[in-house]
Amino acid sequence: MNSSLKLVLLFLSITLFISCGNADDDVNYALNTGDGFGEGQSVDKCLDLGENDLILSIQDQYTTDPGKVSIFFKVSSSDGSPVSGLTADQFTIYEQGRNDDCFNTISTSESNARISPNEQIFSSNTLLILDLSNSVLSGSLEELKTASTSFVNTVMPATTQESYKMAIYWFDGEDILHELNPLTSEKSELTEAIAGINKDISSDVSTDLYGAVIKSTDKATELLNASTQGEKIGAASVVIFTDGKDQASRYSKDAAQKKVDSADPNISFFTIGLGGEIDTEALTAIGKTSSEFAANKEELEDTFNKISDLVSERASSFYLFEYCSPKRGGDNNLAIQVQKGSLQGAVQTKFNADGFTGGCE
Known part of the structure; x- marks a missing residue:
């Protein structure tokens, strides 16, 4: 390559770098x-x-x-x-x-400026993921049911809106994310499903926490993709509760964290931990949007309420502003x-x- 051609290529490279680096009119x-x-x-x-x-x-x-x-x-x-x-x-x-x-x-x-209902163009889906392993069922089930019901009542709108939906899943030691109630905009369906949880719901005493993280992220991704069809805009929240560490060892912590970190940026992740046997560092990393911890079951409802307020505020921070x-x-x-x-x-x-x-x- 002759020297004159090298100079031309160098000039073009510098010009391209400057033109890209100075494009500060567009703010992400x-x-x-x-x-x-x-x-x-x-x-x-x-x-x-x-x-x-x-x-x-x-x-x-x-x-x-x-x-x-x-x-x-x-x-x-x-x-x-x-x-x-x-x-x-x-x-x-x-x-x-x-x-x-x-x-x-x-x-x-x-x-005639106004904030208008955004149901036609916005969709918000929340996944509540509950640890129903033996330690929860035998020690804090009633407190969890009360806290979960309070969570539903806070996150779901007072009047039914199709743009706000929630589904509830639970996990134990099985390689399954069990469905407690499918995605719905009806608050009563969700609270009735929670009321129906009993101590016999699970027969596996282990805890597949990292499997639940991976599976719930996949479900949130599927919901987000489905809810944003037809030029709709969507957001999703994954809220995971547990009272212990991953005991099943079926999936690695790194695999669960990688799944969360690589998820669509419009999926928010929250974690709630109960008691002294949880891995607070792991739960904080998984709950990259926010994490809360309850020292005992008496604090559980207040802890859930802190997260439900955040989930509700996040969904309510989208506005459709219109004027003539x-x-x-x-x-x-x-x-x-x-x-x-x-x-x-x-x-x-x-x-x-x-x-x-x-x-x-």
């Missing part, structure tokens, strides 16, 4: 906690909104005639914690058309800012207003 809002799967742009500096304390992660967006703009996104704090309970009046809309030097504020009341735009043509920049107390965050995107007319409600 994926969080390192294993969830948050959207992208957006950092907001133009002309707005001078300051640093983001809250992260808005756009999942999907679309327009509907005669002039409605819909943005589906997730809100998290800077440390990855979900932010739920936001209302339309906490959002500020900024638009920038082709003739605008910077963004103009759009009145949320005049634009005054734009009537062309590509336009859109920035959405949210404020919660002293915290704020914003994200920028684009939409096309060709064909927009009045009459949007």
Whole structure:
């Protein structure tokens, strides 16, 4: 290869490196906690909104005639914690058309801005995985049933919604993840299934914890894939309870951890441990989203409640924000800012207003 050709190739390589390395207009809002799967742009500096304390992660967006703009996104704090309970009046809309030097504020009341139900485009599935080995059945079954019922009542909406579903499975020492109740949006089905657990449900005294981790991750993956068909967006949570270490030795700890670590980032993992015989280090690693431990069975319900609050908040941190735009043509920049107390965050995107007319409600 002659020297002139080498110089050309070197120049092209440097140019490619610089062009890729400086593409900082596109900000990936994926969080390192294993969830948050959207992208957006950092907001133009002309707005001078300051640093983001809250992260808005756009999942999907679309327009509907005669002039409605819909943005589906997730809100998290800077440390990855979900932010739920936001209302339309906490959002500020900024638009920038082709003739605008910077963004103009759009009145949320005049634009009919609202937080809309997201059942049509979002699906949340929760898998509750219970250790029903001999030590639980003989020592803490009633407390587990009470705690599990409380978990269901917290995570599932007060009124039945098809976008929120849960299934319950259990494990002992067998190479099976037993189904206690299939995926359902009916809270009563789940609580009745829990009430029906008795001491004779298992005849295997061992604990196949790592097998349960692997199998439940596979099931969550299948549910996520099925629930995101037809342009739906989905998230799943796996919640595993145990009062001991893996005794079956059928699967390795490394295999279980690898399964969790390589799972879809939209699957959250929670673990709950009871008593002094658990491997807290292993459970913390498996419960990479969050883990809680109860020293005794009397603390079990409170421990379950801590996890159920997190699962519920995570599902409730997705928002479908809609408003009627005054734009009537062309590509336009859109920035959405949210404020919660002293915290704020914003994200920028684009939409096309060709064909927009009045009459949007």
